[in-house]
Amino acid sequence: MDCLIKSVACNDSVRIYLVSTKKLLEERLQLNNYSENGKELFGKVLTASLLMGGGLKNDQRLSIKMKSEIDSQVIVTEVDSLGHIKGYINNPNCSAGEPLNGGFLTITKDLNIKKIYTTTIPLDYPLVQDNFTYYFLKSEQIMTFVLLSKIGGVLIQLLPGYDPKIIDSLKEVIEEYYDIEKYLEQYPPKDILKSMFNDLNILDTIDVKYYCDCSKEKFARGLKTLPKQEIETIITEDGEAEVVCNYCNKKYHFSLEELENSIKK
Ligand SMILES: [Zn+2]
Structure with a gap:
């Protein structure tokens, strides 16, 4: 099984x-x-989501949306403190x-x-990982190095009170x-980490594992948030609805009665 290892090094300052x-x-x-x-x-x-999710506790959650100009790609992910992740890309077959x-x-x-x-x-850097590095510096004021690949990655972060001299050795790593x-x-x-420090x-x-927590109840709550007019159009045009979860492709069917109930106060 895939895993997330949390560790410290350099006298616990990293x-x-x-x-x-x-x-x-x-x-x-x-x-x-x-x-x-x-x-x-x-x-x-x-x-990147799982690495950032490493800092979550209890019921905390983190979501990421990356919207790239090329091919209008949108990638959405959601992670919790237990290492559950789900996500989708709007155009999986993208050429760029x-x-x-x-x-x-x-x-x-x-x-x-x-x-x-x-x-x-803004996605100012050509590599995904450099944009995350910039996020940490800009938004959290923490000097962080991020290495990403499609099969895993590393996040190295300086903790308060670090010795500025270690920056050069981190750059070498x-x-x-x-x-x-x-x-x-x-x-x-584990061996990679041990060889690093x-x-x-x-x-x-x-x-860590891929996990979708969707349910018919969740989609039903989502329906209630849609404008009434939209539901009425579905009722008159189709008489029923099928919704597909972006994260796991599971399909949920809503009958005419269920749709009508969703617009009742
Ligand atoms: Zn799902």
Whole structure:
């Protein structure tokens, strides 16, 4: 099973998360037809989501939306603190990939404290990973290095009180492991981490998996939020509705009666 390893190193002044996503991506890919670029982009955003999700606690959730100008690609993912992830790309068969050419990256955090935090940054960098690096610096003021691939990645983050001298050695580590996909193909995740830092301390390892929590009740609640007129049009034109979950392709059927009930006060 894929896993997320949380660790610290350099006298506990650096946080390192490493995630493997090969199996969960394979599972997700079975649901749609993907081009090589589609796989690459989608896989990288799934990896980034799980790395960012490493900081979540209890019922907290995080979602990412990457809207790229090329091919009008939209990638959406959602992750929770238990390592469950779901996501979709609107155009899995896209012909274009990196370098990106503009767009937006939106990170939404539901920290379960009645407030939802949303940050949007422009996709100013050609590589997906560099946009995430920029997000951490700009939005969270934390110096972070992010390496992403479609089968996993690494996040290295400086913690308060770090010795500025370690930045150079971190840059060397990033340079050495820049092709993170190659390492993930060859070595177990734990071995990669241990070879990166000699004073590594593993704090936690959690299984990560593709998981969709959709249900008919959730879609029914969604229907209630649609304008009444829209539902009335469906009722007169089709007399029933079928909705498909973007995340898992599961289909839900709504009968005429259920549709009529959804617009009753
Ligand atoms: Zn679903």
